[in-house]
Amino acid sequence: MQKKLYVALVHYPVLNRHSEVIASALTNFDLHDLARLVCTYDLPRCFIVTPLQDQQRLAQRLIAHWVERIGKDLHPHRSQALQRLKLVHEVKDAVADIEEEIGISPQLWATTARSINGSITWRKARAIVEEGELPVLLLLGTGWGLSQELMDRVHGILEPIAGASGYNHLSVRCAAAIMLDRLAGLEK
C-alpha cells in the first residue's frame, strides 16, 4: 500500500543567511532529485511551494519539457518522476490538496539542521509513517531553512540528521534523500 507521506519543498517563507524571511529561487536539480526520490519510495506527491509567479512559470516549463515535450522520449524515467511534482503557492494549498484527495488533513512535520527539545525521533517517525493512520506532510526548507512562523505552525519537528560529526550543512536534496530513506526505505 502506498504510504501517506507527502513532501513539500518550501521556497517561502524561508530564511536567508541573515535570518530574514525571503522567497528563495528554484533550483532545477532539486526538482529533478526530489521527483526521483518520491518515485523511488513510491510517495504520492512532492509539492513545490513558491508564491513567485516567474518561479512558477519556470517550474511549469521545466516540468512540461520532461513530462510532455521532447524530454519525455529522451528520458522516460524523468517524465515518470516529474509527474509526481505539483506546484502550489503556499503550504496551506498543499494541505488543501491532500485533504481533497484523501479526506484527512495531514500532520505537518518540519525538518531542521538544529537540535530542538521534544523533536520526533526517526524511529517514532518511521513507525507513524508505517502505521499509515495519519497522513504526513514533510516540510523541507530551502535557503537557510524554514521561517519561525512556519515552524510555529507544525505538529512536530524531526530530529536533525546525525552524521558522525557536528557538521550539519547538507544540501536540501541530500537531506531529503536521507530522510526519505529513513522514513520509507525498505532496508532497515
Added chain:
Amino acid sequence: MQKKLYVALVHYPVLNRHSEVIASALTNFDLHDLARLVCTYDLPRCFIVTPLQDQQRLAQRLIAHWVERIGKDLHPHRSQALQRLKLVHEVKDAVADIEEEIGISPQLWATTARSINGSITWRKARAIVEEGELPVLLLLGTGWGLSQELMDRVHGILEPIAGASGYNHLSVRCAAAIMLDRLAGLEK
C-alpha cells in the same frame, strides 16, 4: 575513531546512455554535495576521478574558489567541506593515495542500480565499515554507471538501494547520501 571509508566519484570509465564507455562531465552540484556528505559522516576523503585535463582545471578552480578565495569567507562551511575533495586521474591513483596514507590497500566496492547475484547486503557492508579493519573505497559512477571493465576489478558490489517501487533512477548525489547514511549514519 574516523571510519576508513573513502568515496570516489568516478567520471571515467563510465557508460553513456548507449552503454558506450565515456568520460562524463563534472557537475558542480555533485562536488559540493559529496564534499558536504563526507564532512557530515566524517569520512577522510572523496576522490573526484577524471582523466580530462580541462575538467580537472574546472574542479581545481571550483575548489580553490571556496577553499582559498572569496567563497571561504562567504561560506566557511563550504570551505571546510571542499577540503576533503581530492582530484585524481584514475581510480588506481585513489587506491595509491589511500595506501600511502594508511599503509593498506582498500577494498574496492562498486555501486549499481541493478540487482546482481552475490552482492554485499547493507547490513554486512555496515558491519565491515564499523569493524574498521579493512579500508573501503566506494566507487560511485556518474553518467549511466561504472563500466564493466571497472566492475570486473572490484572486490564487491553493494546491493542496489531498494526503495518501495521498482524505480531505480536516483541522481548520484542522492544515491550517495542514502548509501553513506546506511554505511556510516549514527541513527539505525
